[in-house]
Amino acid sequence: MGRIFETALYPYSRSPDQDAATPARHRVVIVGAGPVGLAAAIDLATQGIEVVVLDENDRVSWGSRAICFAKRPLEILDRLGAGQRMVDKGVLWNLGKVFFGDRQVYDFNLLPEAGHRRPAFINLQQYHFENLLCERLFELQAKGAPVELRGGNRVASVTEQEFGMELEVETPQGSYRLQADWVIACDGAGSPVRKMMGLDFVGRVFEDNFLIADVVMDGDFPTERWFWFDPPFNRGQSALLHKQPDGVWRIDLQLGWNIDREAAVKPENVIPRLREMLGDEVKFELEWVSVYTFQCRRMEKFRHGRVIFAGDSAHQVSPFGARGANSGLQDVDNLCWKLALVAEGKAPESLLDSYDAERVQGAEENILNSTRSTDFITPKTEVSRLFRDAVLDLSEAHEFARPLVNSGRLSVPCIHDASALNGPDALPGAPARTRPGAPCADAPLGAGFLLDRLGNDFVLLTIDAEAPERIEAGPIAARRLALRTADDATGALAARYLGGAGQGVYLIRPDQIVAARWAGFEQTAVQAALRRATGGE
Amino acid sequence: MAELITTPNLPDPDGFYEELLAAHDGLSKAESDALNARLILLLANHIGDRRALSQALTAARRVGSEAGSKAP
Numbered sequence: 233m234g235r236i237f238e239t240a241l242y243p244y245s246r247s248p249d250q251d252a253a254t255p256a257r258h259r260v261v262i263v264g265a266g267p268v269g270l271a272a273a274i275d276l277a278t279q280g281i282e283v284v285v286l287d288e289n290d291r292v293s294w295g296s297r298a299i300c301f302a303k304r305p306l307e308i309l310d311r312l313g314a315g316q317r318m319v320d321k322g323v324l325w326n327l328g329k330v331f332f333g334d335r336q337v338y339d340f341n342l343l344p345e346a347g348h349r350r351p352a353f354i355n356l357q358q359y360h361f362e363n364l365l366c367e368r369l370f371e372l373q374a375k376g377a378p379v380e381l382r383g384g385n386r387v388a389s390v391t392e393q394e395f396g397m398e399l400e401v402e403t404p405q406g407s408y409r410l411q412a413d414w415v416i417a418c419d420g421a422g423s424p425v426r427k428m429m430g431l432d433f434v435g436r437v438f439e440d441n442f443l444i445a446d447v448v449m450d451g452d453f454p455t456e457r458w459f460w461f462d463p464p465f466n467r468g469q470s471a472l473l474h475k476q477p478d479g480v481w482r483i484d485l486q487l488g489w490n491i492d493r494e495a496a497v498k499p500e501n502v503i504p505r506l507r508e509m510l511g512d513e514v515k516f517e518l519e520w521v522s523v524y525t526f527q528c529r530r531m532e533k534f535r536h537g538r539v540i541f542a543g544d545s546a547h548q549v550s551p552f553g554a555r556g557a558n559s560g561l562q563d564v565d566n567l568c569w570k571l572a573l574v575a576e577g578k579a580p581e582s583l584l585d586s587y588d589a590e591r592v593q594g595a596e597e598n599i600l601n602s603t604r605s606t607d608f609i610t611p612k613t614e615v616s617r618l619f620r621d622a623v624l625d626l627s628e629a630h631e632f633a634r635p636l637v638n639s640g641r642l643s644v645p646c647i648h649d650a651s652a653l654n655g656p657d658a659l660p661g662a663p664a665r666t667r668p669g670a671p672c673a674d675a676p677l678g679a680g681f682l683l684d685r686l687g688n689d690f691v692l693l694t695i696d697a698e699a700p701e702r703i704e705a706g707p708i709a710a711r712r713l714a715l716r717t718a719d720d721a722t723g724a725l726a727a728r729y730l731g732g733a734g735q736g737v738y739l740i741r742p743d744q745i746v747a748a749r750w751a752g753f754e755q756t757a758v759q760a761a762l763r764r765a766t767g768g769e
Numbered sequence: 770m771a772e773l774i775t776t777p778n779l780p781d782p783d784g785f786y787e788e789l790l791a792a793h794d795g796l797s798k799a800e801s802d803a804l805n806a807r808l809i810l811l812l813a814n815h816i817g818d819r820r821a822l823s824q825a826l827t828a829a830r831r832v833g834s835e836a837g838s839k840a841p
C-alpha cells in the first residue's frame with residue numbers, strides 16, 4: 233500500500249463541464265483543496281449548497297506542515313462530521329517541558345477545563361488531516377450531497393462578469409470555462425487568485441530559517457512538547473520536539489538567517505545534528521526535511537465582491553502557536569452559513585461583510601500572537617535577547633516568570649465584541665465567556681455534549697425558561713433547544729451560561745457563536761436579534 | 770490601577786543606592802546587563818500594575834528634564 237501522501241485521492245477525470253457548449257454554471261466554486269477548501273466544501277454541501285472544488289493537484293499536502301489542531305477547530309470539525317476520526321487518529325498531549333541551555337527550567341500541564349468534549353489540542357500530520365477531510369467529503373457525496381472535487385484542475389484566470397464570476401480552468405486535456413455565483417479562494421499563501429486580482433498581501437518576514445524535520449523513531453520520548461532555548465546541540469538558537477501519530481516526531485531547529493539553505497537539508501548535515509539532539513542510541517529515519525522562513529501578513533479585506541478569500545490565501549502566520557490551518561477552519565465556520573443564506577436569497581449580500589470584519593479581527597489577533605512568539609523565540613536585537621534570557625533564567629526558580637515565556641501561545645478563538653451581528657447582552661449575572669460574539673462553551677449534556685446539539689442553523693437555547701419551539705423572522709428560523717438546570721448533573725451548563733442568573737435565553741448562530749442573550753423570551757426582541765444576526769437592520 | 774509614584778518614596782535612599790551598586794560588584798558588563806534585566810522583571814512583577822508600569826516606561830525614555838516631551 234502506498235503512503236497517503238503519495239496516493240492520488242482525487243485523480244483527474246474528465247467532467248461533462250469540459251464538453252458543455254456554453255460554460256456550466258455553479259453556485260459556489262472553491263479554488264484549492266487544502267484543509268480550508270475541503271472544510272468549506274464539506275460545510276456548504278452539508279447545508280445543501282451546490283459546490284465544486286478545483287485543485288491543480290490530486291492528493292494531500294506534501295512535506296512537513298500543520299501538526300497541532302486546537303479545540304475550537306475540532307469542535308468545528310464535529311459540526312462537519314469529521315471530528316471524531318481526527319481525534320481517534322491524533323495524539324493527545326497536555327504536558328510540556330521548557331529547557332534553557334543544558335537544563336530544564338520548568339514543565340507545565342495544559343490542564344484543560346473539565347466538561348468539554350474536545351481536548352485543548354491534538355497532534356496530527358496535515359496529510360492525515362486532509363485525507364480524513366477527503367474521506368468525509370466522499371461520504372457526503374455518496375449520500376447525494378451536491379459536492380464535487382476535481383483534481384488536475386488548475387484555475388488560470390478569474391474574471392468578473394455581469395452574472396457572477398467566470399473561471400478558466402486548465403486540465404491535462406486542455407482548458408475549459410466555468411461560471412460561478414461565488415468563488416472562495418482557498419488557494420494557499422501564494423494564492424494565484426489573489427495575484428490575478430492584483431490584490432496586496434503585506435506584512436512582516438522574519439529573518440530566520442527553520443529546519444523542520446519529521447522523523448520516524450522508536451525512541452521512548454514521552455508524549456510531551458519539549459522546547460529548548462539555546463540548547464547545547466543548537467547553540468544560540470531554539471529547538472522543538474513534538475510527537476505525531478505513527479511514531480513520527482516533529483523536530484524544529486532554528487538555523488539563523490545567513491545560512492546555506494541547500495546544504496542545511498542534506499542528510500549528511502541533518503543526521504549528525506539530530507544525533508546530537510536525540511542521543512546516539514536512538515534509531516531514526518527521516519520522513520521529510522525542509523527549510524522554512526516564516527512571515528506574518530494578511531490581505532486588507534477578505535471579501536472582494538463575489539470572490540472571498542479564506543485560509544492562508546487571506547492571512548499567513550508563523551507556525552508558533554499553531555494558528556494557520558486552525559484559523560482557516562474558523563474562517564470556514566464563519567463564512568459558510570452566511571454564504572448559504574446569501575446564495576439562497578435569504579439574507580442580503582452585506583451579511584458577507586461581517587465575515588470580513590470578524591475574520592480580519594481573528595487574523596489580527598493571530599498575527600499579533602504569532603509575532604510576539606516569534607520575537608521571543610528568535611530575539612533580533614541584543615536587548616531583546618537580554619530580556620528573553622532573563623525571563624528564562626528567572627523561570628526556573630520563580631513561577632512569576634513562566635507566563636512570560638512564549639514558545640507559542642495556545643490558539644483560542646477570538647470574541648467578536650464589536651460585531652455588527654451582535655444583539656443585546658441582556659442577561660444580568662451571566663458569565664462574560666458566553667457573551668454575544670463569543671463561541672459557545674461546551675458542557676456535558678446527559679451522555680453527550682452541548683455543542684453536539686448546536687450549529688448548522690439558528691438555535692434558541694432556553695435554560696429553565698419558556699419559549700416557542702420555533703421562531704421565525706422573515707425567511708430565517710430558529711429552533712428551540714430547551715434545557716433544564718435540573719438535568720445539569722455537573723453544573724457546568726449553569727456555570728457557563730447562567731452564572732448568577734436564575735434562567736436564560738440565548739440566540740446562537742449556525743457557527744455556534746452567541747448572537748444575543750436575555751433573561752426571558754420576548755418574541756419581538758428575539759426576532760429583531762435574528763434579523764440583525766443575518767445582516768438585516 | 771495606580772499612578773506611578775515619582776515623589777520620594779524610598780525610606781533609605783543612600784542605603785538602597787549602595788546596595789544596588791554592590792549587587793553589581795565584580796560583574797562584567799554582560800553580567801551586569803543581565804542582572805539589570807532580571808531586576809526589572811522581578812520589580813515589574815512585584816508592582817503588577819500595568820498603568821504604573823506603562824508610566825514608568827514612558828518616564829524612563831525621557832532624558833533629563835524634558836518632562837512632557839515625546840520619547841525619542
Ligand SMILES: Cc1cc2nc3c(=O)[nH]c(=O)nc-3n(C[C@H](O)[C@H](O)[C@H](O)COP(=O)(O)OP(=O)(O)OC[C@H]3O[C@@H](n4cnc5c(N)ncnc54)[C@H](O)[C@@H]3O)c2cc1C
Nearest residue numbers: 264266267268288298299300387419420543544556557558
Ligand atoms: C512547518 C509548518 C508548520 C505548521 N504548523 C501548523 C500547525 O501546527 N497548526 C496549524 O493550524 N497550522 C500550521 N501550519 C499552517 C498550515 O499548514 C496552513 O495554514 C494550511 O495548510 C493552510 O491551508 P489552506 O487550505 O489555506 O492552504 P494550502 O494548504 O496551501 O492549500 C492550497 C491548495 O490550493 C491549491 N491551489 C493553488 N493554486 C491553485 C490553482 N491555481 N488552481 C487550483 N488549485 C490551486 C494547492 O494545490 C493546494 O492544495 C504550519 C505550516 C508550516 C509550513
